[in-house]
Amino acid sequence: MKESSDHTSISEWINSIENGQIRSLSRAITLLESTRTEDTHRAGNLLKESLARLSATERAPTIRIGISGPPGVGKSSYIESLGMHLLSLGHRVCVLAIDPSSQLSGGSILGDKTRMKRLSTQPNTFIRPSPSQQILGGVTHATQSIMSLCELAGYSIILIETVGIGQSEGAVADMVDCFVLLNQPGSGDELQGIKRGVLEFADVLLVNKMDGMTKSLAQQTLQSLRSTSQLINHSLKNYQVPTLGVSSTQDIGITESWQAVTKFLEQAVAEGFFEHKRKLQQEHWFQKLSEYYWLHYLQAARHTSSFRNALIKEIQSGKKNVIEAAQEFSRSLFNKE
Numbered sequence: 001m002k003e004s005s006d007h008t009s010i011s012e013w014i015n016s017i018e019n020g021q022i023r024s025l026s027r028a029i030t031l032l033e034s035t036r037t038e039d040t041h042r043a044g045n046l047l048k049e050s051l052a053r054l055s056a057t058e059r060a061p062t063i064r065i066g067i068s069g070p071p072g073v074g075k076s077s078y079i080e081s082l083g084m085h086l087l088s089l090g091h092r093v094c095v096l097a098i099d100p101s102s103q104l105s106g107g108s109i110l111g112d113k114t115r116m117k118r119l120s121t122q123p124n125t126f127i128r129p130s131p132s133q134q135i136l137g138g139v140t141h142a143t144q145s146i147m148s149l150c151e152l153a154g155y156s157i158i159l160i161e162t163v164g165i166g167q168s169e170g171a172v173a174d175m176v177d178c179f180v181l182l183n184q185p186g187s188g189d190e191l192q193g194i195k196r197g198v199l200e201f202a203d204v205l206l207v208n209k210m211d212g213m214t215k216s217l218a219q220q221t222l223q224s225l226r227s228t229s230q231l232i233n234h235s236l237k238n239y240q241v242p243t244l245g246v247s248s249t250q251d252i253g254i255t256e257s258w259q260a261v262t263k264f265l266e267q268a269v270a271e272g273f274f275e276h277k278r279k280l281q282q283e284h285w286f287q288k289l290s291e292y293y294w295l296h297y298l299q300a301a302r303h304t305s306s307f308r309n310a311l312i313k314e315i316q317s318g319k320k321n322v323i324e325a326a327q328e329f330s331r332s333l334f335n336k337e
């Protein structure tokens, strides 16, 4: 009885998300982000039904674009400017922010709505700041689930802001159809510091702040970045990564940057690379979700297992070493009746 009434309310909930009710979408995202064990089951049901609904209807795929770059480079400002341009083209735009460092800082440093003043007041726009709490199992599996809900809500483009801190670009690149990397105007020496590995994730490279006092430095950076980018061996055959200058605050080069993104997407679709990346996204999502459920399982076991407490005592009294005990504990989880 409980299951069936839960099912009905979830169906209604999904209907209202599909009908564009922003509050329903926000509530669903909050549920997916919840770290409470009692919410996990309901979140799983909501997601399951949403995915069934998505695959039952024919719709053009929502395009997922990752916008990354170092802190303060102007990611939020660029998203504001690009978002306004996309609205003018008739798109419905969703902005998500993920903060790979939130597990360390415990706080949200991204998704600052005040940096997106124009965009945040527009209809056909949904902006979701990064979760302020640590999500069990990391943020990435939740972000992919949230993207599906936004797809259900009919957004045609999802822009994901993430701060670039080395390895995090790879995680984001695995979730999106196109990865845009923003660069700071800086000296040639600083440019040397940009890891080749990070550049290799980029489908489009931008140098921001091509205006005012920073314009000439930005132009120099653009020159050196152009020569570096020629060396990038992109996974899409015969693709030269476009490298452009923009000013997010002055709305300069925004249209051209979007043209570069669409050109990349067109070539990616034509060569089957888009489809290939979508499959990789699913594989990555499956992996992250499995880790998430496994962690849940482990946490539940941690609360109940007297065997675990006995093992800890054995470690503390020097009867067993940590490795032996951890292996024994993990095996016991598999072997449970």
Ligand SMILES: Nc1nc2c(ncn2[C@@H]2O[C@H](COP(=O)(O)OP(=O)(O)OP(=O)(O)O)[C@@H](O)[C@H]2O)c(=O)[nH]1
Residues within 6 Å of the ligand: 069, 070, 071, 072, 073, 074, 075, 076, 077, 078, 109, 110, 111, 115, 163, 208, 209, 210, 211, 212, 214, 246, 247, 248, 249, 250
């Ligand atoms: N001159 C100039 N300043 C810019 C431009 N874009 C952003 N800024 C400024 O750079 C600062 C940082 O901009 P944000 O858009 O918040 O940068 P961000 O990369 O989102 O920052 P975090 O989310 O904190 O990593 C702000 O003071 C912006 O006004 C630009 O095109 N030109």
Ligand SMILES: [Mg+2]
Residues within 6 Å of the ligand: 075, 076, 077, 109, 110, 111, 112, 115, 161
């Ligand atoms: Mg920002």
